[in-house]
Amino acid sequence: MNRFTGKIVLITGGTSGMGLATAHRLVAEGAHVIVTSRTRARVDSAVHQLGPNASGIVADAADLGAVDALMETVRDRHGQLDSLFANAGTGTFLPFQNITEPDFDHGIDVNFKGVFFTVQKALPLLADGGSIVINASWTLHRGNSVLTLYSATKAAVHNLARTLAAALGCWWTDGYGGADGSCRWLPNGQALPVLGQELLGALLHDGQHSGVPAHQW
Template identity: 75%
Template sequence: MTRFIDQTALITGGTSGMGLGTAHRLIAEGAHVIVTGRTRQRVDQAAALLGPRALGVVADTTDLDALNALMDTIKARYGKLNVVFANAGVGTFTPFADITEPDFDHAVDVNFKGVFFTLQKALPLIVDGGSIVINASWTLHRGNGILTLYSATKAAAHNLARTLAAELAPRGVRVNSISPGYIDTPMYPVAALSETEAAAITSRVVADRFGRPEEIAAAVAFLASAEASYINGQDLVIDGGLVNAIPA
């Protein structure tokens, strides 16, 4: 498909997992894609994998100076953004009683502050009629006892999608979020789990398996495309049935 010919997309946290998978998908459909990461090695590796229509930029989304420099680079090279996938995030899997102030600050910085200011800084470059997709989490919709902090930061990011959808509507900029379930990525690799752990997780999922990054990429590409022109302020749960169905 060629839904993104002559379009430019920014993907934060685009060096692996869902971000990298989405970069591959958008490039395959014609886009120029900027991917960010926190280390030069990972950014360069991702850019090499993605090919000539990709630009890798080292940028920490919690650093506003780095975000300003990122947007300056995009403006100088492409002049615009049609799509932003605010994907950079960090997992925090600690019981509530054990969460420290540094834990709290780090999770909020990456999962909410980073998303908030990425979008604020990108806004002048986003064309009228553009699309923003925020990576939230299935934990918005179902409580999990060791994910209190993580879930709260993702809920904040999802709420940002809804409020921005209203604020940016006069420009025709649509804002939606996605809520992935258990996806096999470097942040949560199936290979690192024991057979018992993996089986315990998939037993809760109607699809009886982990999701794949390319399945998330397909959903992001749909939401970012003109095919989703009447979808705004929504959260798309991509979880194999984890949240809303009980395995037989």
């Protein structure tokens, strides 16, 4: 299938894990994928794996100057975006009593502030019918003694998608994992292969769910 032919998709934190797996699927379906990471070596490695329909930009999601530069580079190279997957994230897995202020600041800066401003700064680049997917986590629904900071940041982006639904004038249904341009969240508890299909559908904004294009806010 080539559902993404001609589409430009930006995946922050797209050089490993779910981000890189999504990039592989999108490239296989015809998209040009832009991946980001904090290091040149990881960006180059991912682009080498993904092939000629991928490009990479070094950008730290926690650095707002770097996010600005990222969006300027995307505009200069591609003119617009069809989809954004705000996937960059980090985890500090320590007991509550052991978390330091630097740990706290880093977790908030990457997982919440970075997502918040990545979405904000990408909005002017989104094409008509463009989509936004925000990567949250099932951990926000669970209590775990070493996930206090991580789960709190993921709860924050979960709520951010709810408020974006109101701010961008699109409707909302509950779940977890990501929101597209119509603010449809991925279903909770799905197996990874099914989740992968839902994620691709959200990025494609496949017409099965009506909503206001994200940039018309």
